[in-house]
Amino acid sequence: MKHILLLSMGGTIASVPTETGLSPAFSPQEMLRLIPALEGLCEISTEEVASLDSTNIQPEEWITLAKRIFDNLNAYDGFVVSHGTDTMAYTAAALSYMLQGLHKPVILTGAQLPIHYPGSDGKANLLNAFRAAVVGAPGVYIAFDGIIISGTRASKLYSENFAAFQSINAPVAGVIQEGDIFQAGRAIFTHPQPFPETEPKLMPYADPRVFVYKLIPGADPSIVDMAVKLGYRGILLEAYGAGGVPNYRRDFLPSISRATQAGVVVLCATQCIYDGTRSDIYTVSSLPRSAGAISTEDRTVEASAVKLMWALGQTDDAAVAIELFLNAPPL
Numbered sequence: 001m002k003h004i005l006l007l008s009m010g011g012t013i014a015s016v017p018t019e020t021g022l023s024p025a026f027s028p029q030e031m032l033r034l035i036p037a038l039e040g041l042c043e044i045s046t047e048e049v050a051s052l053d054s055t056n057i058q059p060e061e062w063i064t065l066a067k068r069i070f071d072n073l074n075a076y077d078g079f080v081v082s083h084g085t086d087t088m089a090y091t092a093a094a095l096s097y098m099l100q101g102l103h104k105p106v107i108l109t110g111a112q113l114p115i116h117y118p119g120s121d122g123k124a125n126l127l128n129a130f131r132a133a134v135v136g137a138p139g140v141y142i143a144f145d146g147i148i149i150s151g152t153r154a155s156k157l158y159s160e161n162f163a164a165f166q167s168i169n170a171p172v173a174g175v176i177q178e179g180d181i182f183q184a185g186r187a188i189f190t191h192p193q194p195f196p197e198t199e200p201k202l203m204p205y206a207d208p209r210v211f212v213y214k215l216i217p218g219a220d221p222s223i224v225d226m227a228v229k230l231g232y233r234g235i236l237l238e239a240y241g242a243g244g245v246p247n248y249r250r251d252f253l254p255s256i257s258r259a260t261q262a263g264v265v266v267l268c269a270t271q272c273i274y275d276g277t278r279s280d281i282y283t284v285s286s287l288p289r290s291a292g293a294i295s296t297e298d299r300t301v302e303a304s305a306v307k308l309m310w311a312l313g314q315t316d317d318a319a320v321a322i323e324l325f326l327n328a329p330p331l
C-alpha cells in the first residue's frame with residue numbers, strides 16, 4: 001500500500017464557526033476521521049504545518065511547506081496538502097517552482113465549506129486528492145471538484161461555487177469520476193511529461209518585493225515610479241486584452257523605461273482570464289516591450305507573480321531573473 005503524507009495548512013476545509021466567522025481549527029487527523037472511504041486506499045501520516053486561513057499564507061509558509069515536502073520525499077510515495085482555497089493557486093505555483101524535478105505527486109486540495117458541514121465538498125475533495133496522490137504522476141497539482149489542474153495553471157474563479165478552480169490556457173490534467181481518474185483531452189496526469197533524470201532540487205526562494213498593479217482607465221503611471229522608490233524589484237502590470245498599456249495622456253512608457261533601466265523587472269500581463277498576452281498585435285502592447293517590459297504570455301497572474309518572486313529571490317541581477325522567469329520549468 002502506498003504511504004501518503006497529509007500536510008495541513010488550514011483553510012475553510014479545517015474551519016469551525018467562531019464569534020468572528022470561520023477560522024481553521026481541525027487537526028489533520030480530525031479531518032481524516034470523517035472520511036471512512038480512505039480505509040484501504042493508502043497508509044496515511046499527517047503533519048500540521050500551519051492552521052491559517054489562506055488569506056494569511058505568505059511566502060514564508062510556501063518555503064516552510066516546500067522544505068517539509070522536500071525533506072520527506074524519500075519517506076513517502078506522495079503528498080496531499082490541505083489548504084484554503086483563496087490563495088491555493090499561488091501556493092501551488094510556488095511549490096511548482098521551488099520543488100524542481102519532482103518525482104512524486106504533490107496534490108493540493110481544500111473546500112468551499114468546512115469538512116464537517118452537511119453537504120460540504122471537503123470529504124470528496126480530500127478523498128480525491130488521496131486518490132490522485134496514489135496514482136503517482138509526479139509534479140504539483142490541485143485536485144478540486146473532480147478535476148486535477150497543473151500547479152501553475154490554476155485560478156480560483158468562484159468564491160462560493162464548488163467548481164472553484166479552472167485550468168487556464170492548458171487542458172485539465174485529469175478528471176476524477178466515481179473514484180477513477182481519467183485523462184481529459186491531451187491530459188498529462190496519467191501520462192506525465194518526462195521529468196529530468198536529475199535528482200529533485202529544493203529551490204526555496206521568494207522575494208516578496210513584487211507589486212501587482214491592475215490598470216483601470218485613468219490609472220496613474222507615477223504609481224510605477226513610486227513602487228520603484230519603495231524598493232519593489234518586480235512590477236506586474238495587469239494590462240488590457242493582448243497586453244495593452246496606455247501610451248496616451250497618462251503615458252506609462254516613460255515610467256516603464258525608468259523602472260527597467262533601474263534594474264526592476266516589469267511584466268505585462270492581461271486582465272483577461274483566458275488566452276494570455278500577444279504583445280506583437282497592437283502598438284499599445286508592443287511599445288511596453290520596447291521599453292523593456294516582459295510579456296507573461298499564457299501564464300496566469302498568480303503563476304507569473306510567484307515565478308517572478310521566485311526568480312528575484314535567487315539573484316540581484318534583473319537579466320538573470322528575466323531568464324529564469326522565461327525559461328525555468330515549469331513554463
Ligand code: ASP
Nearest residue numbers: 011012053054084085086
Ligand atoms: N478563506 C478561506 C481560505 O482560503 C477560503 C477557503 O478555504 O475556501 O482559507
